[in-house]
Amino acid sequence: MNKWLMLLTAILLSSVCNGKVIHKEQSLYRNIMVTESNKKRCMGFSFRKQDSQNQSCKLVYRPDYLVFDYAKISAASILAVEEPKNILILGLGGGSLVEAFHELAPQATITSVEIDEAVIKVAKNYFDLPEADWHKVFAVDGRIFVKREKLKKAQYDIIILDAFNGDYIPAHMMTVEFLREVKSILSPNGLAIANTFSTSKLKKYESATYAKAFGKFYQFKGRHSGNRVIWAGNTDLPTPEKMKEKIPTFKVQFFKLGIDPDYIFDILETEVEINDPTKILTDDYAPVNILNEK
Amino acid sequence: MNKKLPALSVYFASIVSGFVIMGVELIAGRILAPYFGGGIYVWGSIITVFMLALSIGYLLGGKWSLSDPSLKKLSMLYAAGAILLLPLPFLGQPLMEALFVRIEDPRYGSLLTSFILFFPSTIVLGMIAPYAVRLLTVSTQETGMTAGKLYFVSTLGSALGTIMTSFYLVMVFTLPALFGGFIGILLVFAAVLYFMPAIDNQETTS
Numbered sequence: 203m204n205k206w207l208m209l210l211t212a213i214l215l216s217s218v219c220n221g222k223v224i225h226k227e228q229s230l231y232r233n234i235m236v237t238e239s240n241k242k243r244c245m246g247f248s249f250r251k252q253d254s255q256n257q258s259c260k261l262v263y264r265p266d267y268l269v270f271d272y273a274k275i276s277a278a279s280i281l282a283v284e285e286p287k288n289i290l291i292l293g294l295g296g297g298s299l300v301e302a303f304h305e306l307a308p309q310a311t312i313t314s315v316e317i318d319e320a321v322i323k324v325a326k327n328y329f330d331l332p333e334a335d336w337h338k339v340f341a342v343d344g345r346i347f348v349k350r351e352k353l354k355k356a357q358y359d360i361i362i363l364d365a366f367n368g369d370y371i372p373a374h375m376m377t378v379e380f381l382r383e384v385k386s387i388l389s390p391n392g393l394a395i396a397n398t399f400s401t402s403k404l405k406k407y408e409s410a411t412y413a414k415a416f417g418k419f420y421q422f423k424g425r426h427s428g429n430r431v432i433w434a435g436n437t438d439l440p441t442p443e444k445m446k447e448k449i450p451t452f453k454v455q456f457f458k459l460g461i462d463p464d465y466i467f468d469i470l471e472t473e474v475e476i477n478d479p480t481k482i483l484t485d486d487y488a489p490v491n492i493l494n495e496k
Numbered sequence: 497m498n499k500k501l502p503a504l505s506v507y508f509a510s511i512v513s514g515f516v517i518m519g520v521e522l523i524a525g526r527i528l529a530p531y532f533g534g535g536i537y538v539w540g541s542i543i544t545v546f547m548l549a550l551s552i553g554y555l556l557g558g559k560w561s562l563s564d565p566s567l568k569k570l571s572m573l574y575a576a577g578a579i580l581l582l583p584l585p586f587l588g589q590p591l592m593e594a595l596f597v598r599i600e601d602p603r604y605g606s607l608l609t610s611f612i613l614f615f616p617s618t619i620v621l622g623m624i625a626p627y628a629v630r631l632l633t634v635s636t637q638e639t640g641m642t643a644g645k646l647y648f649v650s651t652l653g654s655a656l657g658t659i660m661t662s663f664y665l666v667m668v669f670t671l672p673a674l675f676g677g678f679i680g681i682l683l684v685f686a687a688v689l690y691f692m693p694a695i696d697n698q699e700t701t702s
Contacts, residue, residue, distance in 0.1 A: 230536050317535060343533025346602055353597065367534070374529035485530045489667040 223251075225328060229320030232368055236328045238262070242269065245296045245324060247368050257366070258296025260329055266305065267460045271424035272397045273298055275431040276362055277459055278466045280306040280452060281445040282433065283393050286359035287311065290351075290387075292344035292375075293365035294321055296329035300337060303360070305455050310359070314339045315347045317365070345374050348383045357389040363396040370399070373488040376408065380485075381415035381434075388436045400430035404483075408432075409474055411482045422469045442467055502567060502695040506628050507649050509574065509685045513624045514653025516678045519661040520581065521546050523671055524614055527584075531592040532606035541603070545610040546618050553622020560623065561630035570631060571689035573624050578682035580617035585672040588613060625650055631695060 221239030226249060228234075233249045244259040259269040268274045276299060280286070286307050291299055294316035303312055316322050319341045325331035331339070340347060344365045351358075361384055365375050374380060384394050394416070398408055400423045412419050416434035423430050433439060449456070449463045456463060498504075524542045525534075532538050560569070592609055599605040625646060632642045665674055 317533070343535055343602065345530060346533045349531070349596065372529075372534045373526070374534055377530070379530060484670070485526075486670040486672060488526075 225324065227320050227324060229318050231318045231320075234318075234320055234324050236324060243328065245321075245329065258298055258325075258329065260296060260298060265330065266301065266458045268298055268302055269460075270298075270429075271427040272364075272429040272431050273302065274459065274461045275422045275424065275429070275466060275469075276364075276395050276397065277302040277306060278456075278461055278463065279360055279393055279395050279433060281448045281463075282435075282440050283359050284391060285309065288356075288358045288389075289313070289360045289362075290358040291315065291362040291364065292347070293363070294325055294331075294339070295364070297325045297331040298329070299362060299364070300332060301330075302459050304332065304336065305459065306452060308336075310336070312337045313358075315344050316341060317343050345372075345380055345383075348380070348387060351387045352383055356387050357392070358387055359389045359392045361388060361392065361394045363394060370402070370404075373483075374485070376404075376411065377483045377485050377488050378411050378414050381411060385415055385434075385436060390436055392436055393439070394432075394434045396432040396434070398430045398432060399428050400424075401428045405430070406477050407481045407483050410476050410479050413474075413476045413479065414482045419474060421471050421474050422466065423471070425465075425469060439472075442470060442472065499696050502692045503632055505685075505688055505692050506567070506570070506632055506695070507646070509570070509689055510624065510628055510646055510650040511653035511656070512681055512685050513574070513577070513621050514650035515657035515660075516577070516682055517546070517550075517618060517621050518654040518657035519665070519674070519678055520614065520617070522658060522661045523666070523674055524610060526666070526671060527588050527613070528592070528606050528609060531596050532602040532609070535602065537603040538606045541606040541610045542614070544607065545614050549615045549618030550622040553619040553624075554626050556619065557623030558626040558630075561627045565627065565630050567631065567689050567692050567694060570624065570627055571686045573620055573627065574682045574686035574689065577617055577620045577624075578679045578686065580620055581675060581679050581682070584613055584617075585675050 221237040221242075221244070223235060224238050224243075225236035226233070232247045235246045235249055237244050237246065237251070240262070242259050242261050244256040246256050248255075261267045261269065268277060280303075287310055289303050289307065289310050289312045291303075291312065291314045294300075294314045297314065300312055300314055303310065314337065316339065322331070322339055322341055326333065363371075363375070363384065365372060381394075388394060396412070398405070402408070412432055412434055418438065419432055419434035420439055421430055421432050446463070446467065521542060525539060528538050528542070532541075557573075591612060595605050595609055599608065628646050629639070629643045632646065633639050634642075661674070669677065
């Protein structure tokens with residue numbers, strides 16, 4: 203077994219399904235399995251418990267709590283954006299970020315995009331995905347959605363890039379062309395947030411691609427997971443000092459969501475070294491899924 | 497010169513055309529993804545168009561083989577296939593841009609794009625197989641054997657084109673470079689077939 207796989211297995215072991223299977227569903231894109239233990243309910247993309255890594259989890263007695271590291275880091279972006287009005291989430295899962303952002307920014311309209319209708323259905327039936335006037339869900343490929351929003355000249359203050367196809371991010375949603383499309387629908391002070399793996403062989407390609415599309419960006423490498431979350435903006439991102447000033451405003455919400463700001467700022471890296479700026483991923487050259495399997 | 501060489505060159509050329517057809521089909525998925533996504537319907541569109549084009553190509557190739565078949569004419573199919581692939585790297589972007597704005601449903605957008613981009617070249621490449629069968633056939637009894645051998649090599653070429661493109665070539669080359677490679681290899685075989693002496697069917701069957 204190769205090193206990457208072992209590392210990933212070790213990291214994900216904590217998030218592998220355990221508990222009783224309460225729902226199974228086969229969709230056009232994947233197998234979806236909902237499991238529940240006495241503590242949490244989870245959505246995984248495989249029928250085999252041992253390799254069904256959880257895409258989304260919810261604590262039974264504390265449904266607001268964000269279980270995953272990357273979700274906490276993503277939600278903490280509220281510190282970097284002033285009064286967000288429009289939030290876009292590409293890749294729905296169980297929809298825990300939808301509720302988290304509604305908690306943090308009740309004034310905002312949240313748009314979720316998920317290619318798989320079945321995932322939306324499961325999120326509604328088993329994860330209480332909110333059906334409200336502040337939340338819109340579209341069943342369409344994320345890249346197509348962003349392109350159409352660009353034509354409509356739509357603007358979002360926060361855009362979460364969290365589309366996964368089982369293995370990793372789909373190739374056409376990692377390229378510099380895609381990131382430029384995302385950038386084009388970001389409001390002037392908007393923030394794009396991407397969930398990636400820090401163990402991926404693609405890491406240096408991803409860094410170079412984000413640098414090419416956005417210029418400077420921040421990154422957070424989770425200590426409790428293999429996630430690397432990227433924050434990239436249309437303009438320069440606010441300094442950590444500036445963001446820390448806003449922590450008291452969200453104290454209650456952060457407690458509910460399980461976000462520890464000290465931890466977030468501990469793992470924040472404001473300078474990311476780009477080793478090889480030529481290695482960018484483009485629509486013409488994106489050996490994404492192959493490289494990632496190495 | 498080896499008298500079996502002309503017939504052998506037809507077999508090798510069939511491997512190549514099989515390889516190129518599937519190679520192009522696989523990178524078609526990558527070409528369409530930025531505009532129409534990575535949904536199952538994108539592959540549905542591509543495979544539909546390729547199958548339709550091949551079926552028409554087989555019919556036309558068979559028909560064309562009725563009148564005075566020759567290696568030189570076969571070589572023209574390779575050259576024509578290459579020429580029809582040539583505009584794809586340039587035509588693709590603006591065409592998809594235009595269709596994306598006009599067609600809301602990505603299923604029909606990807607179907608129409610696949611049709612315009614890949615239908616003509618795939619018809620021509622599909623004509624090669626039945627034409628090659630005619631060139632290599634010596635007697636009525638052996639028609640089945642000849643066709644069997646040709647299907648064997650061209651489908652083997654298709655399998656190779658599929659695995660090489662999806663596993664390895666996309667890791668090393670950009671899409672325009674891959675197109676260039678496919679066009680180049682078709683042109684090389686067009687030249688090889690063009691300058692090959694006529695097949696001496698008496699010798700090749702012994």
